[in-house]
Amino acid sequence: MNLDVVYSILTKNDYKLTKQRKVLIDIFIKKRDLFLSVEDIQKEINKIGINLDLSTIYRNLAVLEDSNLVCKIQNGNSNLYKIRTMKKHHHHLICKKCGKAVSFEYCPTDTFVRIAEENGYTFTDDKIELYGYCNNCKNNL
Amino acid sequence: MNLDVVYSILTKNDYKLTKQRKVLIDIFIKKRDLFLSVEDIQKEINKIGINLDLSTIYRNLAVLEDSNLVCKIQNGNSNLYKIRTMKKHHHHLICKKCGKAVSFEYCPTDTFVRIAEENGYTFTDDKIELYGYCNNCKNNL
DNA sequence: AATATAAATGCGAATGATTTGCAATAAGAG
DNA sequence: CTCTTATTGCAAATCATTCGCATTTATATT
Incomplete structure (x- = not known):
């Protein structure tokens, strides 16, 4: 997922x-x-000497979500965002300390469908999130 | 999970x-x-002719959480709660329309641990949520 | 390159969920 | 029955997120 690809997807979707x-x-x-977090994002932007209004950040996160360019997870009572690096259906392994994530494809969908059916449900979608401590963080908790 | 058990756990934990x-x-x-949802809960309480302040409900949800008596999931920008009916580690299959949930034990923990290790992470915990439509809801979407 | 137009921005105010401070009340120990 | 401390209800605060609106800007078109 590089700049040009992101730009062309946005342009294709009529976003300026x-x-x-x-x-x-x-x-x-x-x-x-x-x-x-949205706060992290704003701070990172500030670091390069620019300020974007929070509403602008939120609106653009919605744009990126709409174009499937970011992954979003809920954390406490707020959300975390990461650029989407894997096209296929995937899930994340996330460091509880620094937020570093790895995307992985593993998903026992057949089992999930079976569990749903056994309980009279029609399966629609699944969410898996794995948590742990990454290489760096596990050494200095 | 019946009344007496819940009461005795709360009492054991020094809650009145x-x-x-x-x-x-x-x-x-x-x-x-x-x-x-917290709103659902308040409405249900109102139905029996009682009103509890929202802060009281929130504080008591925290108490029940603290005693491991409820399961909590995030939904949009708010939380949903359900009494815990399964003692063991489990996950939920949740109806997207009515919120009806089934708890299930299936969890490929070994695979999760392996994925974590392969990526240099120390595994701590997993979250699986399955969504679909339950028996009742799938017939009247 | 200049212009038109619709989308995007920044600001401030609104919203919704949840939390907190505090004085009044009630549970449960003795 | 009394005392102590947790708990409650209320109002106000907080936090994340969204919205209205006047101004600005990207880009399609002249």
């Missing part, structure tokens, strides 16, 4: 390539492995 | 059995299969 949007995407690419 | 707490527990037992 604004300065703000580009800045946000830059941050996501720079931090491609991390799940970031 | 207040009128409000009992009312909340009654609702959870009556709706034992459903994930309820």
Whole structure:
């Protein structure tokens, strides 16, 4: 998922390539492995001497979500975002300390469908999140 | 998970059995299969002619969580709660329409541990949520 | 390159969920 | 029955997120 691909997807979906949007995407690419809070994102943007209004960030996160360019997970009472690096259906293994994530494909869908059916449900979708401590963090908790 | 067990766990943990707490527990037992929003809970309580302040409900949800008596899942920008009916480690299959949930034990923990290790992570915990439509809801979407 | 137009921005205010401070009340130990 | 401390209800605060609106800007079109 590089800049050009992201830009062309947005353009294809009739979204303008604004300065703000580009800045946000830059941050996501720079931090491609991390799940970031909205606050993290704003701080990262501030670090490069720019400020985007929170409403702008939120609106652009919605745009990126709409174009399937980011993954979103819920954390406490807020959300975390990460640029999507894997096209296929996948899930995440996330570091509880730093938010570093690994995407993985493993998904026992057949079993999930079976569990649903056994209970009279029609299966629609699954969510798996694995948590742990990454290489770096496990050594300095 | 019946009333007496819940009461004795709370008592063991030095929580008082207040009128409000009992009312909340009654609702959870009556709706034992459903994930309820805080609003749902308050409405159910109102149905029996009682009103509990939202802060009281929230504080008691925290108490029940602390004693491991409820399961909590995030839904949009709020939380849903259900009385815990399965002691062991488990996950949920949840109806997207009515919130009816089934607890199931299946969990490929070994695989999760392996995925974590392969990526240099120390595994700590997993979350699986399955979504679909239950028997009743799938016929009248 | 200049213009038109619809989308996007920044700001401030609104919303919704949840939490908190505090004075009044009630549970349960003795 | 009394005392102590947790718990409650209320109002206000907080936090994350969304919205209205006037202004600005990206980009399609002249």
